[in-house]
Amino acid sequence: MRKKELDTNTIRSYIQTPLKIGDLIIKNRLALAPLAGTSEVIFRSICSEYGVGLTTTELVSARGICYDPKLKRNYQYLAIDPDKENAVAIQLFGHDPADFKLATEIILQHPILAQVSMLDINMGCPMKKVIKTGAGSALMKSPGLAQQIVKAVVEIADKYHKPVSVKIRSGWDQDSINAPEFAKLMEDAGAKLITIHARTRNQMYSGQADWDIIEQVVDRVSIPVYGNGDLTDVISILKMYRQTNCSGFAIGRAAQGNPWIFAEIFDPDFELTNQEWLTVIDRHVSAMIEKLGDEAIAISKMRTQLSAYLKGKKHASKARNAIMQCTTKRRLSEILCTI
Ligand SMILES: Cc1cc2nc3c(=O)[nH]c(=O)nc-3n(C[C@H](O)[C@H](O)[C@H](O)COP(=O)(O)O)c2cc1C
Known part of the structure; x- marks a missing residue:
């Protein structure tokens, strides 16, 4: 050890x-x-x-x-x-x-x-x-x-x-x-x-x-x-x-x-809090919406990445299914907050 x-x-x-x-x-x-x-x-x-x-x-x-x-x-x-x-x-x-x-x-x-x-x-x-x-x-x-x-x-x-x-x-x-x-x-x-x-x-x-x-x-x-x-x-x-x-x-x-x-x-002491996880995804999605100028397009283009963010999380597959139908950042936040 x-x-x-x-x-x-x-x-x-x-x-x-x-x-x-x-x-x-x-x-x-x-x-x-x-x-x-x-x-x-x-x-x-x-x-x-x-x-x-x-x-x-x-x-x-x-x-x-x-x-x-x-x-x-x-x-x-x-x-x-x-x-x-x-x-x-x-x-x-x-x-x-x-x-x-x-x-x-x-x-x-x-x-x-x-x-x-x-x-x-x-x-x-x-x-x-x-x-x-x-x-x-x-x-x-x-x-x-x-x-x-x-x-x-x-x-x-x-x-x-x-x-x-x-x-x-x-x-x-x-x-x-x-x-x-x-x-x-x-x-x-x-x-x-x-x-x-x-x-x-x-x-x-x-x-x-x-x-x-x-x-x-x-x-x-x-x-x-x-x-x-x-x-x-x-x-x-x-x-x-x-x-x-x-x-x-x-x-x-x-x-x-x-x-x-x-x-x-x-850093062996680094630990990701759930709040930081949510904040980073939110920043990523917001920046993508700003870049592409359209909320629904940005979220649809990010589906693979959003799915990756859910790796290892409880209820990930339910959230992934919900994200497939999601077109707004507000709805996305609701889905992620259930995780
Ligand atoms: C989805 C995906 C996309 C990739 N795109 C590229 C690419 O654009 N250019 C490149 O040189 N390698 C690309 N790769 C290969 C990766 O850079 C890397 O060499 C490979 O995934 C092995 O490393 P890993 O075991 O850490 O994933 C891609 C791999 C994956 C899985």
Whole structure:
């Protein structure tokens, strides 16, 4: 028991130390992994309040940005709030270096988006609609093209003094695990950070992440590596650190509906009261209504997130059903107050 306590204290001290990524200093070593549908600006700001050092937008199509240079359609996905967020990266996906180059230029010339901390390239997405174009995790089968993409982003990002990171998986499938050599090629192309989700593309999100591959990536490159896959609390972080010696820790699903996870990891005495739970959901919903300008639309868009906030609560399924019919903040408050 004493040793475990000592170790969790040691890891708590470690994750509170700053991390240098290129010229960027991140205030600590916890990150929110990119989560399509969840890691939008309001949720990320809440995670920042609870201490996370680095967050990332969901994946946004580089080509989509090229076709939308004024960002009329894409701004909602790219939005950042430099006043409320700690470090934040914008994540791009695609398969054509020319698209990445132009998209990076558009982002870094935008008055607000230019304040982004880092550009991140998605080489891990397993979804069919993404990989069929050669993007996402399909790039792990084309290291030459992946390097060209990194070089294209770095060429532009360097001019604005922004580091570039790459998010990868272990490999395409069990027979083609190539993360260590692939990560080294990304470093050679100019990437300043690797985040590795320790599953293959074929595993999607199932089974257990195999953290051995994180250790191999850490050994192979000289830039920081964030380990990712199945982190849920300080104990899992401690285990990953012992096993891999990685520089940082990216938490995905365990943060959904649970932005407090970062405070819980940093502070063993942190305890969420029911009042704070209600207040944060209320602030999240109110900010979403303000952003979208329509109460019913905001609540309907937030259903998955609201459902995640109910995880582990008594009467959650009854509340989830009621939320399906709910169109106003007032009714939502009534539902949540019954929990
Ligand atoms: C709903 C959902 C959306 C995701 N969206 C993205 C994304 O936009 N970009 C990305 O690189 N990874 C995405 N991921 C993968 C996560 O960032 C992370 O790598 C994965 O969930 C494993 O980490 P975890 O075990 O902590 O959840 C997504 C995962 C989920 C479950």
